[in-house]
Amino acid sequence: MAILAAALTWRLVGTASEGADAAPVSTVEEAAPQSFEEMRELAEQAGGDPVPWQRLGFAHFSANMYPEAAEAYEEAVERAPDSADLWSALGEARIYADESDPMPPAALEAFRRSVALDPGNPRARYFLAVQRDLSGDNDGAIADWLALLADTPPGAPWETDLIRTISQVGQREEIDLQPRIEQAMATRDILPASATGGIPGPTQDQMAAAAGMSPGQQQDMAEDMVSRLAARLEGDPANVDGWIMLMRSYQTLGRTGQARDAYAHALEANPQAEGQLRAAAEALGL
Template sequence: MLLWAVLTVIAVITAAAATIPLVRRYEAQATPKQAVLAVLSDQLADVDAQQQAGTIAAPEADALRLEIKRRMLSTGREVEAKVRPLGTGALGGLAIGLAAVVAVAATALYATLGRPDLATTTPAPAAPLAPTATTGAPDIASVVGQLEERMKRTPNEPEGWRMLGWSYFQTSRFKESAEAYRKALALAPKAPGYASAYGEALVQAANGIVSPTAVQAFTDARALDPADARARYFLGLAKQQSGDRKGAIDEWIALLGEAPADAPWGAELRRVIGEAAKADGIDVSARLAAIVPPAPVTTAPNPSAEQVAAVKAMPAGDQQAMIRRMVDGLADKLKANPNDPEGWVRLMRARMVLGDTAAATTARRQALAALQGNPAALAQINEASQSLGISGK
């Protein structure tokens, strides 16, 4: 009798598991509107990060925030239809019928194939499952599509074209980005940042080649704002590609000397200068020494075999605590010296291994903000994010 009582309980649980999805509230399901709002919220965070990094001016950042918030309000007011394939009464009847079928089928199956005469044994406890990380990439394409539709309706809005160019650039659609920036620049030729953004999109679309059109865009940008770091860097790169390596080094050293001491791209620019000078046999050590020295790059050393063995001998709980302390230590080092793309990749990977998708996403956002002005490092971060399954938040 005890066996049949246990089997009855199991059949009831199985029937409940099969029928609960039929009668649960559909209102609790995630909606497309929530996904769009999540993407817009992430765009707000990206604007804050870019303003802190100095890649966009405060008025431009305020305009972006205003537009994104307007779209959030517009999306929030949209009413989504409830999806309920059957009425409440029909769902209830279907659930009861399915439960009955499950119970009868289970009883018949056991009566045919089961062995109630065997002695009951206590199974060994199953090994706990390792935590898994799940990610849900928001539908960024739909958001970009909405912006595309908006520009079809309002083609004379320069800020809309600038936002579309920025969205294309973030998704590596560089040719479309350059075209959108070109339209924005044609409508507002003196808007801050438009010309240099257009030039950078042209460079990326040409696989790193600074074309004459891009040179003109950067020249116009520097004429509007002599402190435009992006324009000055790429104008130096244009000199290097045209054979004027000394002129490129002079341009970059001047830019480095006028940059803030905490500029996130300062250490990378110093490295570029050093490599260019070494390749051409030019001694720039004294000129670089006169500029604020870069912060030392700190990387976490690989553990020794003894350290690995000691960790494996620890209880599972202590192992997890030690791993988390090591990961947090890496995060602290990156705060002190953010110009370390390999370190950011290690941090993102470690966060994902620990199952902390939110922390991995935060690390990605911090890395993109810290490495602004370093296209190669940004590409490395984006590539690692895609391989790890970290969404673009």
């Protein structure tokens, strides 16, 4: 029997790898009105701003009001069609809104739109693997989930549930996946999975070498990579993707103050990319 799509719930509006969307998407941490009616009224008055609709969708989803959440997210993506975060949130809401189909076509379409905008979007990647599992491609689903785990920053909010999902599928299929889980966790990047704009990232050889290092040696390797990234950006301050990578790297290392400083420098150097940088900062909790 295929694993239920509800096994892992991404009740997050933004994640560490979802910060590069074009739309200025919020993490819904600001003070909200007291009622859904007030939230909807504000959203309707917001014109082309997707954020109030996103907040309404998140609030409905958190209250298990899934059809209403899907409706609000549909309004949000209409205003911000380039937001991978919003498309993946819409896809999840559509799943929970449909009690008869574990992967409604409309949800699948939303996830595909999300990864077309951001191939690394964790929520969309997870549910697309669910679809493979539902279709009978269990090996493909397992491979996709393990690849997602390899790209997951240590301590990410979804890490524990993702590991649990992989383990449950292994038990169902009578496959010992623990060695593959450990391998994915041992070789994953401390930096984001994609290294764009010539920003240095770990090569396959470096990842293999890191697997045999002590925790202290792995930490030193990560610190060196982040230092080189910061130095590269001093000479290339217009590299927005590089700044987002540096912000995420500092945050992953627990250096929130430096992550915020990197955000400030990025804004100063790239005022035209304020929306993209703000979305990344909010997704990282800065």
